[in-house]
Amino acid sequence: MSGTIILRNAFLIDGNGGEPAPDSTVVVLYGTIREVIPDAKGIKVPKGRVIDLKGKTLMPGLIDAHVHPGNVELASRETAALPPAVYVHRATINLETDIDLGFTTLRDAAGLDFGFKVAIDQGLIRGPRLWLSVSPLTQTSGDTNSSRIGRVGPMPRNSIGVFPEICDGQDEVRKSARRALGRGADQVKIFADGEVASHVESDKAKPGQWKFTVEEIRAAVETAEAAGTYVMAHAYSPRAIQNCLAAGVRSIEHGNLMDAETAKMMYEKDAYYVPTLSTYDVLAKEARKILDIYTLEKLEIVLLKGHEALELAYQAGVKIGSGSDIIGPFQHLKGRELALKAEVMTPMEAIISTTRTNAELIGISDRLGTIEPGKWADLIAVDGNPLEDISLFEHGLERVVLVMKGGRIVKDAMKTP
Ligand SMILES: [Zn+2]
Numbered sequence: 001m002s003g004t005i006i007l008r009n010a011f012l013i014d015g016n017g018g019e020p021a022p023d024s025t026v027v028v029l030y031g032t033i034r035e036v037i038p039d040a041k042g043i044k045v046p047k048g049r050v051i052d053l054k055g056k057t058l059m060p061g062l063i064d065a066h067v068h069p070g071n072v073e074l075a076s077r078e079t080a081a082l083p084p085a086v087y088v089h090r091a092t093i094n095l096e097t098d099i100d101l102g103f104t105t106l107r108d109a110a111g112l113d114f115g116f117k118v119a120i121d122q123g124l125i126r127g128p129r130l131w132l133s134v135s136p137l138t139q140t141s142g143d144t145n146s147s148r149i150g151r152v153g154p155m156p157r158n159s160i161g162v163f164p165e166i167c168d169g170q171d172e173v174r175k176s177a178r179r180a181l182g183r184g185a186d187q188v189k190i191f192a193d194g195e196v197a198s199h200v201e202s203d204k205a206k207p208g209q210w211k212f213t214v215e216e217i218r219a220a221v222e223t224a225e226a227a228g229t230y231v232m233a234h235a236y237s238p239r240a241i242q243n244c245l246a247a248g249v250r251s252i253e254h255g256n257l258m259d260a261e262t263a264k265m266m267y268e269k270d271a272y273y274v275p276t277l278s279t280y281d282v283l284a285k286e287a288r289k290i291l292d293i294y295t296l297e298k299l300e301i302v303l304l305k306g307h308e309a310l311e312l313a314y315q316a317g318v319k320i321g322s323g324s325d326i327i328g329p330f331q332h333l334k335g336r337e338l339a340l341k342a343e344v345m346t347p348m349e350a351i352i353s354t355t356r357t358n359a360e361l362i363g364i365s366d367r368l369g370t371i372e373p374g375k376w377a378d379l380i381a382v383d384g385n386p387l388e389d390i391s392l393f394e395h396g397l398e399r400v401v402l403v404m405k406g407g408r409i410v411k412d413a414m415k416t417p
Pocket residue numbers: 066067068109325
């Protein structure tokens with residue numbers, strides 16, 4: 001933390017969706033936003049360190065509600081085979097890339113160990129705030145178990161001891177959810193549907209092959225709620241999503257095969273939708289040549305349907321959060337999610353879903369997600385106006401020029417004095 005920092009002359013997008021305010025001043029004191037003064041030309045500037053943001057847009061720190069910085073290779077079996085020290089360093093590079101892109105908060109959709117949070121808190125890693133899932137819950141013969149059909153058994157997610165929790169029946173689900181929470185999970189992640197990136201050569205391992213019964217999912221929801229948290233569920237198909245909704249799941253991830261009826265049910269249940277358009281787009285464009293045929297086939301289907309699902313959810317009035325789900329060596333492209341969303345929503349709505357709505361989804365909107373007095377000073381400055389060019393986030397390594405986390409400057413590409 002530091003003393004007073006005054007951010008001046010900024011084009012301000014505060015995350016609440018109102019008109020942006022030019023020439024704004026934001027005063028940060030000891031890690032917290034103290035004052036927000038729109039159109040502050042000519043005001044008397046309080047004493048402190050002044051940063052001139054002329055020509056820059058000041059925004060809340062971005063939040064990615066579905067990440068896998070721990071999936072350092074495209075194929076999970078390759079990640080799992082890395083020596084522990086190499087794995088930790090590779091995951092650390094991903095976390096530092098995320099902060100350099102302006103993502104000051106991440107909700108990990110499983111893989112990262114609690115130690116990463118400690119290392120960030122201790123200042124060993126220049127990383128974002130983390131909300132962890134640690135081990136995902138999956139059923140016996142869920143795709144995430146094994147890299148090959150005919151071999152049923154837990155496949156490690158990494159070499160530092162994170163395995164999926166394989167559980168069947170309400171009692172086992174409860175025990176697994178408790179174990180994940182005990183290992184530091186902030187929310188419980190379940191696999192309620194088949195996967196795209198499972199690399200399993202089987203017809204039984206694809207989106208639409210729904211997993212877990214409603215009763216099993218309900219056991220996870222109850223266990224999470226008892227611990228003051230909620231369930232996020234990997235689900236693509238209407239049946240899988242509806243199972244989750246019936247059981248009280250708060251956060252539906254991916255949802256690419258959603259239909260209009262399911263979108264309406266999501267709205268009625270007040271669930272959040274976290275589409276993850278960029279991972280499919282990035283895999284299809286950047287990784288096509290290195291994907292196996294099984295993955296590629298599944299990818300084609302969800303890629304086509306993802307855009308349509310977002311449209312259905314948007315029309316139905318569902319609360320839409322934002323997640324990139326980027327895996328492997330493509331972390332630097334995660335900002336593409338905003339541009340893909342803006343094909344359906346307005347650029348401002350895409351920004352809100354990546355800031356305020358994600359903060360509400362994670363349950364931290366009293367502290368983060370908007371620029372308002374009293375909130376933690378997680379702020380970014382971008383070069384240009386994202387309302388005119390939302391694609392700038394895809395080039396965040398260059399275009400995000402200042403990142404502040406809790407009042408501390410963690411990236412400064414403006415060379416401020
Ligand atoms: Zn994921």
